[in-house]
Amino acid sequence: MREMLEVKALSVRLGQKQILEDLSFSVGEGEWLMIAGPNGAGKSTAVRAMTRGVDYKGTVLFQGQDIRRKKSVELARCIGVLAQSNPVSYSFSVEEVVSLGRYSHAPGLFPFFRRGTAEQKPDAPEASQNSDRDMVEYALELTGMTRQRGQSVLTLSGGELQRTFLAQALAQDPRLLVLDEPTNHLDLLYQKQVFELIGEWLKTPGRAVISVTHDLSLAKAYGTGVLLLDHGRKAALGKAEEVLTPQVLERVYRMDVYGWMRKMLSQWAEET
Amino acid sequence: MKISVKRTRTLAALLAAAMLLAFTACGTENKETESSPITVTDMMGREITLEKPAERIVALTPSDCEILYAIGAGDALVGRGTYCDYPAEVADVPEVGSGSDTNIEQILALEPQVLLMSTMSQTEEQAKQLEDAGVRVVISDAQDIEGVYTAIEMIGALMGKDEEAAALVQSMKTAFAELEEKAEPDGSKTIYFEVSPLEYGLWAAGKNTFMDEVANMLGLKNCFDDLDGWASVSEEQVLERNPDYILTITMYYGEGPLPEEEIMARPGWENVTAVKNGAILNLQNNELSRPAPRLVDGARMLYDFVYGEE
Amino acid sequence: MRVHKERFSAPEYLLFTAVTFGIFCFCVCTGSVSIPLKDTLSLIRDAVCGVIGSWIDHTESVLPEGTTASILLAVRLPRVLCTALTGAALSLAGAAMQGLLKNPLADGSTLGVSSGAALGAVCAIAFGITFPALPFAGTMVTAVLFAFLSLLLILGLAYRLDHSLSTDTIILIGVVFSMFVSSLMSIVITFAADRVQHITFWTMGSLQGKGYPDVLVLLGALVFFGGVIFLHSRELNAFAMGEENAGHIGVNVRRVRLVLLIAVSGLIGVCVSVGGTIGFVGLVTPHMLRMLTGPNHRRLLPASLFGGACFLMLADLAARTLLNPRELNVGIVTSLAGAVVFILIFYRARRRG
Numbered sequence: 045m046r047e048m049l050e051v052k053a054l055s056v057r058l059g060q061k062q063i064l065e066d067l068s069f070s071v072g073e074g075e076w077l078m079i080a081g082p083n084g085a086g087k088s089t090a091v092r093a094m095t096r097g098v099d100y101k102g103t104v105l106f107q108g109q110d111i112r113r114k115k116s117v118e119l120a121r122c123i124g125v126l127a128q129s130n131p132v133s134y135s136f137s138v139e140e141v142v143s144l145g146r147y148s149h150a151p152g153l154f155p156f157f158r159r160g161t162a163e164q165k166p167d168a169p170e171a172s173q174n175s176d177r178d179m180v181e182y183a184l185e186l187t188g189m190t191r192q193r194g195q196s197v198l199t200l201s202g203g204e205l206q207r208t209f210l211a212q213a214l215a216q217d218p219r220l221l222v223l224d225e226p227t228n229h230l231d232l233l234y235q236k237q238v239f240e241l242i243g244e245w246l247k248t249p250g251r252a253v254i255s256v257t258h259d260l261s262l263a264k265a266y267g268t269g270v271l272l273l274d275h276g277r278k279a280a281l282g283k284a285e286e287v288l289t290p291q292v293l294e295r296v297y298r299m300d301v302y303g304w305m306r307k308m309l310s311q312w313a314e315e316t
Numbered sequence: 317m318k319i320s321v322k323r324t325r326t327l328a329a330l331l332a333a334a335m336l337l338a339f340t341a342c343g344t345e346n347k348e349t350e351s352s353p354i355t356v357t358d359m360m361g362r363e364i365t366l367e368k369p370a371e372r373i374v375a376l377t378p379s380d381c382e383i384l385y386a387i388g389a390g391d392a393l394v395g396r397g398t399y400c401d402y403p404a405e406v407a408d409v410p411e412v413g414s415g416s417d418t419n420i421e422q423i424l425a426l427e428p429q430v431l432l433m434s435t436m437s438q439t440e441e442q443a444k445q446l447e448d449a450g451v452r453v454v455i456s457d458a459q460d461i462e463g464v465y466t467a468i469e470m471i472g473a474l475m476g477k478d479e480e481a482a483a484l485v486q487s488m489k490t491a492f493a494e495l496e497e498k499a500e501p502d503g504s505k506t507i508y509f510e511v512s513p514l515e516y517g518l519w520a521a522g523k524n525t526f527m528d529e530v531a532n533m534l535g536l537k538n539c540f541d542d543l544d545g546w547a548s549v550s551e552e553q554v555l556e557r558n559p560d561y562i563l564t565i566t567m568y569y570g571e572g573p574l575p576e577e578e579i580m581a582r583p584g585w586e587n588v589t590a591v592k593n594g595a596i597l598n599l600q601n602n603e604l605s606r607p608a609p610r611l612v613d614g615a616r617m618l619y620d621f622v623y624g625e626e
Numbered sequence: 627m628r629v630h631k632e633r634f635s636a637p638e639y640l641l642f643t644a645v646t647f648g649i650f651c652f653c654v655c656t657g658s659v660s661i662p663l664k665d666t667l668s669l670i671r672d673a674v675c676g677v678i679g680s681w682i683d684h685t686e687s688v689l690p691e692g693t694t695a696s697i698l699l700a701v702r703l704p705r706v707l708c709t710a711l712t713g714a715a716l717s718l719a720g721a722a723m724q725g726l727l728k729n730p731l732a733d734g735s736t737l738g739v740s741s742g743a744a745l746g747a748v749c750a751i752a753f754g755i756t757f758p759a760l761p762f763a764g765t766m767v768t769a770v771l772f773a774f775l776s777l778l779l780i781l782g783l784a785y786r787l788d789h790s791l792s793t794d795t796i797i798l799i800g801v802v803f804s805m806f807v808s809s810l811m812s813i814v815i816t817f818a819a820d821r822v823q824h825i826t827f828w829t830m831g832s833l834q835g836k837g838y839p840d841v842l843v844l845l846g847a848l849v850f851f852g853g854v855i856f857l858h859s860r861e862l863n864a865f866a867m868g869e870e871n872a873g874h875i876g877v878n879v880r881r882v883r884l885v886l887l888i889a890v891s892g893l894i895g896v897c898v899s900v901g902g903t904i905g906f907v908g909l910v911t912p913h914m915l916r917m918l919t920g921p922n923h924r925r926l927l928p929a930s931l932f933g934g935a936c937f938l939m940l941a942d943l944a945a946r947t948l949l950n951p952r953e954l955n956v957g958i959v960t961s962l963a964g965a966v967v968f969i970l971i972f973y974r975a976r977r978r979g
Binding site: 514515516517518540542543547548549550551552553555556558569571582583584585586587588 | 657658659691692693695696697699700701702704754821824827830832834835837838946950951952953954955
Binding site for chain 1: 728729730860863864866867868870871873874875876877878879916920921922975
């Protein structure tokens, strides 16, 4: 199995505060890594480091290449990101937002030069040969936003907005999708749909997903691996069933997670 | 918030300008009493009584300083406003600020008996503050040449220099009368008074200005006499009105073209009669913009410029 | 729901050009001194023929003469051209800043960048900074430089206070910075009290007395800096959707932001050094046009270019003719309109939360 992303000794310091310390993990092709942990554990910061959104120490390799050495557009063709929230202030249409996901595939100001270098790129995705139009249609369809394509993003609900930006990340046609709490604003039906569609997207060879989530049940259900963070350090890493054990969870969350979950579920059992 | 600050300032400036223009002369006869105490009615109609002629005086406006020196009372001047620059020796007198930056404490420290100011640049609050502190505030506010005579006589009375003042007024009257006599107007020549150059927005002197009054005296027609006071004017209008003479009061700072040359070089102005004939005069020492005795000098220079020196 | 096309289409270009040209002609034909339309047209025809004729024959160009010709060709025409170019440049700079900062209230005048540029021009005058080869370049270079420094300072401060650059932050910083600049201006004035008149000119915009050299300077700045902004319309779209998101889709955020800030400073600096601070043009026109074209910068930027030219030409027409034979500063007219639009945008932004 090929390694898609390797993170080695990642540390992030913001001002006086050490947010992440000596974090190492890797994600292979076809894998879906769930990053979980209590609030303030450094989950979002880890995601931002992987996309160069924050200064870090250590190394992040994408398919063996240091992401620091990549140009912004090259990195965007490798890694697509869905941020936790995307406040909007202008009435762009859904389609305009999604289309902009194709930015990194556009010929740019000087198409001649760009084309000359593109051929040597090992990471140039095959799908980028699909026309921009097709990728946008595909992304709109996958996220169920086709019908709202002409609607202004200012009039969308939180869930629709989240799906619009997910579609943008998908239109980017990356190899690795990094999602920061992708189902944050979504109701149950869409939570299910989004996770299913990401699972579907992942089936194509040469892809991987990393997502941050608070929902341990979802992590267990969809993740091929789970990374538990606590106070900026790795608390546990491995297969879901190895990491999400009562002992580990109690240590990280400082509560009886299993007991709590069981209590929650038992309400439903009694009803039926 | 920001807009209001900026706009208010602009508005205030506009209003202030409008008010200045609206002020009309309120020259009043001063009562000349030979024996002390002296009672003077200032140009706002307020009565001021002094035990004896003033020996220490502060004058905030350049014109009042000029009058003081002209009637031989320059020695009594113990403080002056920022922009007082004539005659040269006035520079040695301590400066006490001007306008809203007037330094009241400094004025009080100079212990003047009288403060001369105008309604133009000082506020009522400042006047009241000084009067509360025992300084007699006298307001001079000449809007025309007649007003200048009144101001001279009033200041003469304050300083106990009535005779000198009367002589000065008489000499001014004689000089103006002579010029008026000598001038041979054919009634068709026009003049344009430029008080701000094109680079910073054209402003012209309209009617109810000293320049307009002097122009009329010399038989010239001010080509912007349809405007009141100093006003911003359109460049097109200057070309259209095609003045025979141009008088500019732009200061020259010793770099770039002279103000006359700058006007000559303006694109599109080559068809203006004054530019064609090179009939442009630069009076940059405020000879014709201050209500002071030097108005006579300014009028003479304009006469020489228009009718040729004798 | 209206779906906007991605680009400005040829008919739209044609329409905007026609409207702009129509307003341009109207502004050239109308003025403080009224010149009959017939004379105007024949004068312009003669002038054009004269210039072209001189090119063909390699002789001195024969231009129409007389007072009317002077008024039209030497005074009014260059002024209207300058006005159109200044309006286009300021409006483009405003649209770019609003995209870059993702805030419809961001503009050279609301943030205080124009005041900063004016301070630069004033410093050049007060301390006699000139370049011997180019007599008027002194104020221009310092104005551009100060505009850029102001932007860096304002944004540095803004990012520190509030990374998302909310409307409140933008307004707050604008107020504080403008007050800061105006006190610096007062200090400069105390050092050069004899030039108060010259200095106050920069704080109140006017396009009186502008000639063909100014037209060329403005055109050059507009082609160069405006071109840079046009080439970055997709990046501006990305910034307008959010700076973090722009980074995610592959925009080199730091470099593009720097390039755009330099272009914006260049436009504002050159405009201020030519016509003083003419406020709110960059706020009013992009806002109005966004309603028409939508926020996509590939449509908004060309529309702003034309719209800004039209808006300022009409504002200057009002300044020239309303109080005839007196003149108003065009800055007063634009600020009157600008204040209303400012409140409108602020109100809308507030309602949206």
